[in-house]
Amino acid sequence: MAATLEKDDVVAMLRHVSERLIAQVDILTDADLAIGDGDHGIGMQRGFEGTLESFDATPPENIEAAFKAMGTAILSKTGGAAGAIFGTLFRAGSKVTAGKETIGGADIAAFLETGLEAVLKRGGVTEGQKTIIDGLAPAARAARAKEAEGADAVLSAAADAAVAGVEATKGMVATTGKARSLGERSLGHPDPGAISVSLILKAMQDFAARA
Amino acid sequence: MAKAAKKIINDPKKVVAEMLDGLVLANDGRIARVPGHAAIVRTDLPESKVAVLIGGGSGHEPLFHGFVGRNMGDGAACGQVFAAPSPDIIVAAAKAVHRGKGVLFLYGNYAGDTMNFDMAAELLEDEDIEVRTVRIADDVAAAPPERKYDRRGIAGDLLMIKIAGGAASELETLDDVVRVVEKAGDNVRSIGVAVSAGSIPETGKPTFELADDEIEIGMGAHGEAGVSRQKLLPADAVADQLMDKILNDLPFQSGDEVALLINNLGATTMMEMLIVNRRIRQILDERGIKVHRTDVGTWLTVQEMAGFSVTLMKLDDELKRYLDMPAESLGYSRM
CATH class of the missing domain: 3.30.1180.20 (Dihydroxyacetone kinase; domain 2)
Structure with missing residues (x-):
């Protein structure tokens, strides 16, 4: 159980996230086939493979650089809406870790909040439109509520909230993105982007729990 | 589960890169790859003109990258299959087509394209390259007329690119080209x-x-x-x-x-x-x-x-x- 994470922990955590998401790509593909065009899985796979390549080629010098490298890899390799959104999340979120040798619960909450704010601005969406926001926004709130309890507890709360957020997207009608034209037909299906958020946070939580 | 489609390809992960190689060769020297990027540019661009950059996800060939040429697009930014190109590709493509009179971004109205092209436009502004954007939204099935901004771009793309290419060959300013292309989009x-x-x-x-x-x-x-x-x-x-x-x-x-x-x-x-x-x-x-x-x-x-x-x-x-x-x-x- 790790209440704080150092640079090497963060790099190892983001590697773990990348490897886990690459292994779970079929979950994302199938979710996207139901209400989109089915490219979310392979897109995220490209981004996380790019992250691992980036870490191998240029080991991050600090925590901020690690998060930013992941965001940059996703932005340029994933492409599409997912690349812009997840790239923005990690790149914007990285800024709150600037100059920090270690990060704890409050830093992770700030990371999620800042990332969320940037994604909201970039995507021009709000909560309840059946997007990544419906996984990310509850996660950021849950993280802030537990900020005093350390990195592992905060990630655990954020992951649980994101999973609940994914469940909630099943009851939402998509009003943006390629799924918006499905209207009522999108009901009953979870949002693939929100699923990605939950899988990322779950992988972070699992890493922090055993670090 | 439906069985996988029959396709004559090599490594599925390399379809876009290999398609672009073939596309450049099929143009017999009239277009070139932007080095290091999934983007192409005309080789016969005049020294001074308003530039038209088109682009979007691959897999819709000949759209978009097949429409780069004389009185058509000046260059194209190419994403992965059905996924918008990333900002770094768009920025590289925009710099390759820019001839001092600004760049028109012309693409289909999809969330991914909008976000990535907007990010690229912001990066180019920092370098004092003027960018204007027209999003193609011709699909009447996508949303009612009062929400035209929610409509997708489909095959009207070709007519829009054709008009943008023609206008940008003749008109002197980016503003004039945008005016004509927006009129085409309205109609x-x-x-x-x-x-x-x-x-x-x-x-x-x-x-x-x-x-x-x-x-x-x-x-x-x-x-x-x-x-x-x-x-x-x-x-x-x-x-x-x-x-x-x-x-x-x-x-x-x-x-x-x-x-x-x-x-x-x-x-x-x-x-x-x-x-x-x-x-x-x-x-x-x-x-x-x-x-x-x-x-x-x-x-x-x-x-x-x-x-x-x-x-x-x-x-x-x-x-x-x-x-x-x-x-x-x-x-x-x-x-």
Whole structure:
């Protein structure tokens, strides 16, 4: 159980996230086939493979650089809406870790909040439109509520909230993105982007729990 | 689970890179790869002109990258299959086409394209390269007229690129080009019908499910839900439904002159499209709408998807002028 994470922990955590998401790509593909065009899985796979390549080629010098490298890899390799959104999340979120040798619960909450704010601005969406926001926004709130309890507890709360957020997207009608034209037909299906958020946070939580 | 589609490819992860290599070679020297990026640029660009950068996800060939050439796009930024190009690709492509008079970003109105092209525009602004954006939103099935900003770009793309390319060859300022292209966008309407699905090379899975005896009016290029799913109908009945949606949307009126475009989504035969064209002309004649020019062909595909779309653009003298300029590109040439 790790209440704080150092640079090497963060790099190892983001590697773990990348490897886990690459292994779970079929979950994302199938979710996207139901209400989109089915490219979310392979897109995220490209981004996380790019992250691992980036870490191998240029080991991050600090925590901020690690998060930013992941965001940059996703932005340029994933492409599409997912690349812009997840790239923005990690790149914007990285800024709150600037100059920090270690990060704890409050830093992770700030990371999620800042990332969320940037994604909201970039995507021009709000909560309840059946997007990544419906996984990310509850996660950021849950993280802030537990900020005093350390990195592992905060990630655990954020992951649980994101999973609940994914469940909630099943009851939402998509009003943006390629799924918006499905209207009522999108009901009953979870949002693939929100699923990605939950899988990322779950992988972070699992890493922090055993670090 | 549907079985993976038959495709003559190599490594599924390399389809875009290998397609671009083949595309450059097929242009016999008229276009070149932007070094290090999934982007192409004309090799015969004049020293000074307003630049037109087009782009979007791959897998819709010949759109977009097949429409780079004289009086068409000056360059294209190419994403992965069905996914918008990333900002770094767009920035590199924009710098490659820029000739001192600014760059028009012209692309289909999808969330991913909008976000990535907007990020690129912000990065270019920091380097004092002027960028203006026109998003193509011609699919009437995607949203009602009052939410035109929610409509997708489909085969109207070709007419829009054609007019942008013509206007940018002749007009001196980015503002003037944008004015003409926005006017074209205000006057173009399309709708499609899906007969069977295409599939993404990397997953091999069809992008949507449609029963063997069903069609879907208004389905989007990536399988986005359309207006209605129905049993298979005769060509005339399908054409009637499509034209009803398009004609009433602008609305097109007696005395109007239009460009008519019928686009094959991938696997539909020319024979079927010509039969549809026959009925469309009957409908237009009845309404007193005159066809200025017709294009029937394969412009925006969705892999092996079967189906087609119909596009009408209401023309004035200015739009006719730019639409009628000779164009030369791999995907579309007409003197």
